[in-house]
Amino acid sequence: MKFRNHPIMIARPFLVIIAFIAWIVFSTLERLVEGDLRPKDLWTGLSGHIKGDFLAYIFDQKIPSLIFLGLVVILVASLVKTFFEWKNSYINLGDHSIFYTRQGLFSKVHKEVNFTNIANVNIRTGIIYGVLGLCVLTIDINSSATANDLDYKMYLSRKNAQIIKDWVMASKTDRSDIEVDDKVPSQDLSSYRFRSSQAIGHFFMDINLFHIVLFIGAIVALISKVIAIFALINIGIIKGFLSKMDGLYDFTVKRYPDHIHINYGLFKARDFTIPIENISSVGYQKSFIGSILGYRYLTLDAIGYGNEENESRLLSLYMKDESVGDFMDRIIPEFSLDQLGGDFIRKPTFLIKYYLPLFSLIFVLVTVLVGLPLGKYWTGLLGLPLAILASLYMIFGGRMLLTETDLIIKKGILSTKTILIPISQIEMINIGQNPIYKKLGVYSLTIYKKDPQIGKTVEETGPYxxxxxxxxFDYYMNGEIN
Known part of the structure; x- marks a missing residue:
């Protein structure tokens, strides 16, 4: 079966015009807010341009004419480029492989990948695409080089995207039964859908220091009557809220015999199919607010999940601590956090002899450099308490537990992050020991495993x-933990 990009992709260059209009609107609003332009003058000018010859006005002005001509050149070049990409780009589905061809004006790319090397197939759609019945299909390749460069991405109708997804993800025995007009029948074993109130609760419990600084900045700008900054901060806050809610709204998780299905989205609907065998780690996180209220949320790492803009690695939203175990038993019983009550190995306290001099040098130097232009040499003293806090965090903010099947790493004090990595998913380990580590009798372990964004991720345990x-080491040498 052969599938070609939908012609809608040819319209993408018109985003340049939209960006140009947005630039004009924001520039005008900024002048209005700062008082450089009066609403009456703006209306008079617009009326004159509408009644007169608009193009003549543009070409009479040097800067607008150059911008206009530049946009026309970019638009025409982009239209030609996207036309040839649309005309010469397609996907062929074989019995065991998928063939992808993309040809532009000066280059041609032809790729072939076996179905066994495909991590997952994701479907994304937005408000405009949804109205048109279209979506963006992304085929994530299980590559350790990068997680984005080798992916296939096409603009298709929802129907064709679902056909490709079903064909690729189905087993060999099931694939022969797939018809072009049918969907693969599959019954989910368990499902969990988070309510809108839970999405809003997740947003507020996940507020960090940056959001608090933004909020305080908005209040200061309002009191100081700096309306332009107040407006910009509020735009940033609103944008952040809507972007965050887009990744939380209607968050639904379904468990099937061999994979997990996750979908969510307010403005851009996203649809992920994640094979269980491709999950490299599972963990949970909780903010300072979540810790106080007794809430946490689950995350997972898998190639192709969370590697696009505004995508997260969520497996759940915030839920009560006592509900996490039941959720995992229903959705992902292959991973268990029951052993988190075990005896974690903490970093030795004698590491204060390493961290305190190191951080004292760094923080004292930074605070002195900050105070020098002001003639405040005493600011270097502020670096000492910061160095002490940083040293204590490095010692008590990390701990580790090694079981017969998993490596569990905990990070943080007030807000915490816990990662459960099956030993079988660890691709490589590396031992690091600098001269100071050697003198103290410690070394650091670096874990390499598959990552959704860069192909491989690195988890460093710190000195132990x-x-x-x-x-x-016994596992990698003998195939088992003794």
């Missing part, structure tokens, strides 16, 4: 006493 990781 020599011998702590011997069980992990």
């Amino acid at each position: 006493p020599i011998g702590i990781f011997d069980k992990l």
Whole structure:
């Protein structure tokens, strides 16, 4: 079966015109807010341009004419480029492989990948695409090089995108039964749909220091009557809220025999199919507010999940601590956080001899450099308490647990992040030991595993006493933990 990009992709260059109009609107609003332009003058000018020859006005003015001509050139070039990409780009589905061809004006790309090397197939749609019955299909390749460069992406009708997804993700025995007009029948074993109130609660519990600074900045700008800054901060806050809610609204998780299905979206609907075997780690996180209220949320790492703009790695939204176990038993029983009550290995306290001098040098130097232009040499003293806090965080803010099947890493004090990595998903380990580590009798372990954004991710445990990781080495040498 052969599928070609929908002609809608040819219209993408018109986004340049939209961006130009947006630039004019925001520039005009800024002048209005600052008082450089009066509404009456704006209306008079617009009326004159509408009644007169608009193009003549543009070409009479040097800067607008150059901008206008530049936009025309960019628009024409982009239209030609996207036309040839649309005409010469397509996907062919074979019995065991998928063939992807994309040809532009000066280059041609032809790729072939076996179905076994496809991590997952995702479908995204937005408000405009939804009205037109279209979506963006992304086929994520299970590559350790990068998680984006080798992906296939096409603009298709919802029907054709679903056909490709079903064909690729189905087993060989099921694939022969797929018809062009049919969808693969599959019954979910369990599902969980989060309510809108839970999405709003997740947003407020996940507020961080940056959001608080923005809010305080808006209040200061309002009191100081700096309306332009107040407006910009509010636009940023509103944009952040809408962007966050887009990734939380209607968050639904369904468990099937061999994969998990996740969909969500307010303005852009997203649809992910994640094979269980491709999940490299599961974890949970909780903010300072979440810790106080007794809430946490789950995350997962898998190639192709969370590697696009405004996408997260959520497996759930914030839920009560006591509800997490039941959720995991229903949705992802292959991973268990029951062992989190075990005896975690903490970093030795004698590491204060390493961290305190290091951070003292850094923070004192920075605070002195900040105070020098003001003639405030005493600011260097402010670096000492900061160095002490940073040293204590590095020692008590990380701990680790190694079981027969998993490596569990905890990070944080007030807000925490816990990662459960199956040992079988670890692709490589690396031991690091600098001269100071060697003198103190410690070393650091670096874990390499598959990552949705860059192909591989690195988790560093930090310094631990020599011998702590011997069980992990036994696994790689003997195939089991003794």
